[in-house]
Amino acid sequence: MKRVYVREEYCAGCGLCQVHCITAHSEYKGDIIKAYKKSFPRPLARVIVEEKRPLSFSLQCRHCEEAECVKACITGAMQKDPATGIVINDTARCIGCWTCVLVCPYGAVRRDETLHKVAVKCDMCAEAGGVPLCVENCPNGALEYREER
Amino acid sequence: MEYCIIGNSAAAIGAVEGIRGVDKKGTMTIISDEPYQAYSRPLISYYLAGKVAEDKMYYRPNEFYKNMGVELLCGSGAGKLAVREKTVILRDGTKKRYDRLLIATGGKPFVPPIKGLEKENVHTFHKWDDVKSLAEELSAGCKAVIIGAGLIGVKAAEALLCLGVEVSIIELADRVLSSVLDEQAAAIAQQVMEEHGVKFVFGDTVTEVLGEGRVEGVSLKSGNKMECDMLIVAIGVVPNTDIVKGTGINVNRGIVVNERMETSVDGIYAAGDVAEGKNLLWAEQRVIPILPNAYKQGETAGVNMAGGNNSFTKGFAMNSLGFFDFKMTSAGMQGGEGYEEIYTLKAEEKFYRKLVIKDNRLMGFIALKNIDRTGILTGLIKDQVEITKFKEALLKIEPGFAEWPKELRKERMLS
Numbered sequence: 001m002k003r004v005y006v007r008e009e010y011c012a013g014c015g016l017c018q019v020h021c022i023t024a025h026s027e028y029k030g031d032i033i034k035a036y037k038k039s040f041p042r043p044l045a046r047v048i049v050e051e052k053r054p055l056s057f058s059l060q061c062r063h064c065e066e067a068e069c070v071k072a073c074i075t076g077a078m079q080k081d082p083a084t085g086i087v088i089n090d091t092a093r094c095i096g097c098w099t100c101v102l103v104c105p106y107g108a109v110r111r112d113e114t115l116h117k118v119a120v121k122c123d124m125c126a127e128a129g130g131v132p133l134c135v136e137n138c139p140n141g142a143l144e145y146r147e148e149r
Numbered sequence: 150m151e152y153c154i155i156g157n158s159a160a161a162i163g164a165v166e167g168i169r170g171v172d173k174k175g176t177m178t179i180i181s182d183e184p185y186q187a188y189s190r191p192l193i194s195y196y197l198a199g200k201v202a203e204d205k206m207y208y209r210p211n212e213f214y215k216n217m218g219v220e221l222l223c224g225s226g227a228g229k230l231a232v233r234e235k236t237v238i239l240r241d242g243t244k245k246r247y248d249r250l251l252i253a254t255g256g257k258p259f260v261p262p263i264k265g266l267e268k269e270n271v272h273t274f275h276k277w278d279d280v281k282s283l284a285e286e287l288s289a290g291c292k293a294v295i296i297g298a299g300l301i302g303v304k305a306a307e308a309l310l311c312l313g314v315e316v317s318i319i320e321l322a323d324r325v326l327s328s329v330l331d332e333q334a335a336a337i338a339q340q341v342m343e344e345h346g347v348k349f350v351f352g353d354t355v356t357e358v359l360g361e362g363r364v365e366g367v368s369l370k371s372g373n374k375m376e377c378d379m380l381i382v383a384i385g386v387v388p389n390t391d392i393v394k395g396t397g398i399n400v401n402r403g404i405v406v407n408e409r410m411e412t413s414v415d416g417i418y419a420a421g422d423v424a425e426g427k428n429l430l431w432a433e434q435r436v437i438p439i440l441p442n443a444y445k446q447g448e449t450a451g452v453n454m455a456g457g458n459n460s461f462t463k464g465f466a467m468n469s470l471g472f473f474d475f476k477m478t479s480a481g482m483q484g485g486e487g488y489e490e491i492y493t494l495k496a497e498e499k500f501y502r503k504l505v506i507k508d509n510r511l512m513g514f515i516a517l518k519n520i521d522r523t524g525i526l527t528g529l530i531k532d533q534v535e536i537t538k539f540k541e542a543l544l545k546i547e548p549g550f551a552e553w554p555k556e557l558r559k560e561r562m563l564s
Contacts, residue, residue: 052551052552055551057551059550068441068528072440072441072444074440092205093205095192095195095200096471098469098471098476099469100524101469101520101524102467102469102478102480103527104528105527106524106562107525107549109524110521111521
């Protein structure tokens with residue numbers, strides 16, 4: 001399956017991947033200003049940016065073949081779509097026990113406790129289809145959406 | 150091929166998914182002694198507290214059994230195993246023949262012989278029905294005594310506090326959660342629980358349950374007495390190996406299995422809290438009674454039952470535990486002699502992070518309060534990565550990959 005790969009040499013640490021991720025997961029898709037000004041609570045970015053200047057890179061769920069989070073999920077909310085390979089958390093069933101946080105070797109599952117406790121993670125922008133918005137909006141080509149090489 | 154699975158929880162579901170990944174046609178039967186589709190055992194405390202509704206208790210969607218081609222025989226349960234005839238005899242007399250059998254009977258609460266324990270209002274905290282019966286007897290302001298400050302006792306206490314029950318925990322050890330937390334972590338966790346109203350008695354145990362018919366109190370070994378309206382026995386869980394008695398299947402503490410989850414009898418597998426298998430950190434075989442382990446063992450068994458070839462040897466203890474909003478994660482070993490331990494302790498902030506290291510490899514960790522990205526630590530244990538060059542960075546509130554050597558970062562981060 002296609003995944004998002006970071007080329008850390010090209011990452012400027014601008015954080016636009018997070019901005020577009022937040023926007024894509026808000027009720028104001030495609031409108032950054034409204035997403036930031038009107039979305040309450042504002043969604044968490046599903047993509048993580050790490051910095052240790054001059055190094056920076058972003059990282060999101062790897063949608064593992066053998067997904068630890070899926071096997072460890074105590075409710076059955078975390079599932080890998082057999083057709084697309086995308087790992088999705090059903091937030092209606094998630095109770096925020098954070099077992100997925102405990103087992104994800106990439107640290108790519110985030111805690112969202114703004115309304116009720118749910119784990120949030122990259123969904124590959126599956127709803128919108130096409131290239132994930134973090135990739136599409138990276139100004140320096142630091143994110144690639146491709147098959148594994 | 151006829152597959153039969155005794156038990157209907159995480160290991161059984163893992164097995165169904167493992168079998169169906171290999172064999173789309175064989176018939177599958179699950180035998181359960183509970184009247185439910187597979188539900189999440191760890192959710193029973195949430196159900197009791199009213200945080201999870203009935204319809205959210207199920208581990209898989211309603212149509213799971215139909216879609217997977219599984220016949221679910223629930224209620225009666227397996228009574229006897231006739232190994233030579235390859236047949237399971239249910240308690241209601243029904244016989245079920247199999248070609249491949251998985252024993253996934255899980256654990257059962259350990260209940261020691263205590264005088265007076267047969268009284269009403271004595272509960273265990275293991276199955277859905279346990280909390281359903283408990284719920285009927287509860288009211289705000291009533292007093293509960295819990296024996297055991299382990300994972301089960303602590304989650305039971307949290308649920309009861311949510312319902313306005315006064316909770317006292319009696320623990321034989323000198324601290325809470327001794328199986329998952331060291332002394333420093335346990336002291337913080339205990340403080341959190343006390344701030345929420347839990348009362349503790351350590352180094353003591355119940356010797357007699359008092360009352361006429363119903364529990365009215367308990368006598369302790371120290372000679373003290375405590376009044377209560379209900380008693381919850383949460384001392385621990387032992388492998389539920391009843392079904393294999395007299396069958397010749399090798400049992401130590403749990404049913405002994407190899408890396409393929411095969412028992413000592415051909416065609417019979419075991420997985421989950423009933424199984425004693427190979428593991429990552431301990432030389433000897435162990436029962437590791439946690440849900441992720443159960444699922445993976447079940448899945449491994451399923452693949453092999455269906456003719457595939459899979460092994461599972463990398464299990465180790467790990468837990469994510471919340472007490473109201475206080476978060477704790479831990480995995481692997483607690484340390485001690487022969488281990489290098491590095492930690493950050495900020496007791497007044499209730500922050501604690503400890504790494505347990507041996508031969509430059511991570512063997513365990515404990516994280517209190519801030520648990521974000523601690524899965525990176527779990528992954529380092531699992532893959533036994535050499536961490537010498539960046540181990541101090543792993544103590545950061547939120548561990549990450551930035552401090553790692555570039556090659557290792559790329560290899561581990563982008564696979």
